[in-house]
Amino acid sequence: MTETEVRRLRVFTDETGAAGSLLVVVLDAGKRFPEPDERERIAHGLGLPATVFVDDAEQAELAVYTPGGELPTAGDALVGAAWKLGRILGGHPAVLRPTGGDAASWQDQGRVWVRVPLATVPPWRHRQLADAAAVDALTLPRPVGEDLEQVWAWLDEPAGIVRARAFGSRHGVAEDEACGSATMLLAVTLGRRLTVHHGAGSIVLAAPGPEGFADVGGLVVEDERLVIDDVEGFLAH
Known part of the structure; x- marks a missing residue:
């Protein structure tokens, strides 16, 4: 059985690389874990603020789950996913494609940024x-x-x-x-x-x-x- 890479990141660290929100990025998820119930089990089992399932790395197509279920988008999830995809693709993705709609992404002074539609953000x-x-x-x-x-x-x-x-x-x-x-x-x-x-x-x-x-x-x-x-x-x- 083909192995699946799972990367745990810390997003929004301080200048020394300490702290940050834990995030798991599951690569090749479209082939390995395509079913929502599998993704929900994984996200719930992890108990982290967000888990990203990358369905197509080249197209930056992905889904974001919390322990409570799927979200259309999440800031830490997209920032972490953009950072990871930039390293496996050899170049930073200009656009991410979560289920909530496209989100532009860029780098500035070592920081990863994303631009997110407010309509997809939870009502904090x-x-x-x-x-x-x-x-x-x-x-x-x-x-x-x-x-x-x-x-x-x-x-x-x-x-x-x-x-x-x-x-x-x-x-x-x-x-x-x-x-x-x-x-x-x-x-x-x-x-x-x-x-x-x-x-x-x-x-x-x-x-x-x-x-x-x-x-x-x-x-x-x-x-x-x-x-x-x-x-x-x-x-x-």
Whole structure:
């Protein structure tokens, strides 16, 4: 049986390559794991904020799953997928094709960026707190009604630097270490480019894009390479 490469990445790391949101990229998924139920089992078993199934690497066709099911798109998933595809194809993909619609991608000063239609982004709510200490003091589990919420405070308002955390239990993850989609929506809400210190140490960059779009970017590193030959082997790893 042909083996399948599974790459675990960390997306939106800091300048040293530390922290970042864990993401698995499953290559050759169109042949190995074409069925939605298989993908749902894998994503649920991993328990990560997102798992990307690459159906066609050359065309950058892919699907994004959380432990709770498929999403049309996700910021960290697309940034990580663009980074990985750029390395296996020998050149950065100009367009990614998730099920939610095409997303432009580019690199700038070592950061990978994607431009995402806002209509495909989950409906994150935002709650501003008085300062970063108040954001840091939040604990899990969150009260009922505070699901799919990004909580934030200014670190340096003139410079556009923010402290934030995101809680999205409906997607199967109690706290998202570095949430691209919520940060894109925050940049659009505030109408400016942001540098967001997210979670335990991640850095997410975001900016409003053209009408109906937003941009998100950051650093990516490879965390681990796995090789599997079936779903059961994957989940048993």
